[in-house]
Amino acid sequence: MAVRQADFRARAQAALQDDNLRDALDKAKGGFVDKRASAILDLPGFETLRERGRQIKDHTLAHLDTYLETFEQNVERNGGQVHYAADAEAAREAVLAICRDASARQVIKAKTMAGEEVGLNEALEHEFETVESDLGEYIIQLAEEPPSHIIAPAVHKTRAEITALFDRHHHQREGGPLRETPDLVDEARGVLRQKFLGADIGISGANFLIAETGSIALVTNEGNADLSTSLPRVHIAIAGIEKLVPGLEEASSMLRLLARSATGQQITAYTTFITGARREADPDGPEEFHLVLLDNGRSRMLGDEFREMLRCIRCGACMNHCPVYSAIGGHAYGWVYPGPMGAVLTPMFQGLDKSRDLPNACTLNGRCQSVCPVKIRLPMLIRRLRDHEFEQRLTPTGTRWALQAWAWLARRPRLYQLATRSAGTVLRTLGKGRARRVPLAGAWTAARDLPLPSAGGTFQQRWRAARTSRGEQA
């Protein structure tokens, strides 16, 4: 999927004016945050578990080459095939080639963020009837929109909007009655059931790749992934190389972290371990199992200061707790990864020049880091990207100039103090008690009054005056 970065501000602006979006975000925010908080209260050792999660991921990343090799051998031993994809195009090609080889006509997909990352849907839809089986993904597929949240892709849609979409696509009508959520779910189920039965290919992501067994772990709450991966003849899983963990033991620690951080559950409704294709004694399962391992910039990150971002398990907690995300929603971020994790990943995968706003549209308040199950220092990484922008001269010229002029002054305390004294007087005169319009402060005064400097001068000025008048040394 192509990045739509250039107009971050415009999209954020539109989002702020969208009342439906606001309702949807308000509801989602409360739900995710409260559920996570209570799930964590129920697990006193959660902090220890977070530290363990961090260590597991760091250890795996430090030995990624060995674990990848073990994993590949084990997948093959179980009759599966591993395909390395260096970039998005290679990943799409690998998937398309498998589908063509299988003379496929219909593809059913479970949710995969790696698939979103490489724009798999657009590529598939040209040649194959492609249907999303995750309810949220299905909804945004009908709406022809990208996901706005990595766990709840259609979180921005209200019930009324979904009703209208279903009317249009299932009943070819407009203006049907508003339906309750369970009815909408049933309706989608009915449509999707047919698709499951007809599909030749099932595509899924993977939450974890388990080196020691060559298995993938998949979690969902709808069970759609199980159907997508067991009914069709061929199962293709696509996953980033950072999804590896050494063994089942580690996978189970990570699963406990993931469920609590993502949805506040102790465990998701369905947790499935898939090891290769169907074996002789198996009652069901696909004839072929393929795993597309996606690099797409990850191995470069392994070697640089952004490596810890590869610990990310895509739980969404950072965006659920991000007040900027809560204000503007996921689409404003312009690509498949929104919120704090997206503010790091999008520049990594798509280039900083195409996502200049993302690292800046952040107050560095640190709430994301405090909830991240693998303790990624998101604000540090986001701020670090600003260093790169400054170095690469991507920071707007006006900002650079103002910063450097200010810093020049800040390094000359005497001059600085003279300047602040007179600026205070000027501001007090200009503002005249009602600082609603102050030159050069338009961005501040658009929504706020500007509190004026107190009467009587700067602190330094008054402090020294007071000392002198009392004969102390200023």
Next chain:
Amino acid sequence: MGEAATNAPRVGLFVTCLVDFFRPEVGFATVNLLESAGCHVDVPEAQTCCGQPAYNSGDLDDTRAIARQVIETFSAYDYVVVPSGSCAGQLHKYPELFAEDDDWHRRARDLVGRTWELLSFLTDVLAIDPPETPARGCFTYHDSCSGLRQLGIHGQPRQLLAGSPDIELREMDDSTVCCGFGGTFCVKYPEISERMVDEKIRNITATGADTLLGGDLGCLMNIAGRLQRQGKPVAVRHAAEVLAGQLDTPPIGARETD
């Protein structure tokens, strides 16, 4: 200015550029609190800003230059005290600026060991008894982000305010969620910032408190400016002003009576 005993801790006050320029009263309240607790307070003249605007905009060379200046200026004090979690937090980040310079790295670490945000300094280092102030009314407290998450400041201001019998503290929902200030963020993305501060104000007004307190002037100016614009009658003050019993100046952003 009582002459403190010779063994009194020597404190260098890092007044912060916002307090210096907009609200000197917070500086005087800080001095007052520190002196009452038996400190000898100095305000070195060669201070300007902690460098945060440069640091958070990726201008590392200027940040380093400012950091060196702060390190030199405050090298001789037992403690450096800052009436802002955000600026104290910035001083705490100096060592990482000098990863490749052993000498400055050592000096930066030394500064970090001596640098405290005001309210946590009063409780965690000086262990003062919460002052009994004449302040009265219903208060609510906003926890600014850097102080809270970087320096662990949460209980300290509440503990200090509990000494005043006529202060009722009502906690707001989401007191620990960002108010939308974010330094240059609020002028780079004013509309997003506005939505965030509105959310904060919703939580403030829901408590029915008549005064909002906090420990960071940036956040307080952001919230006060928006409250003023909306005509909401909530007074805004830095916690130091209240703790020092210094209530004669108008609240932040309030119009002065001519």
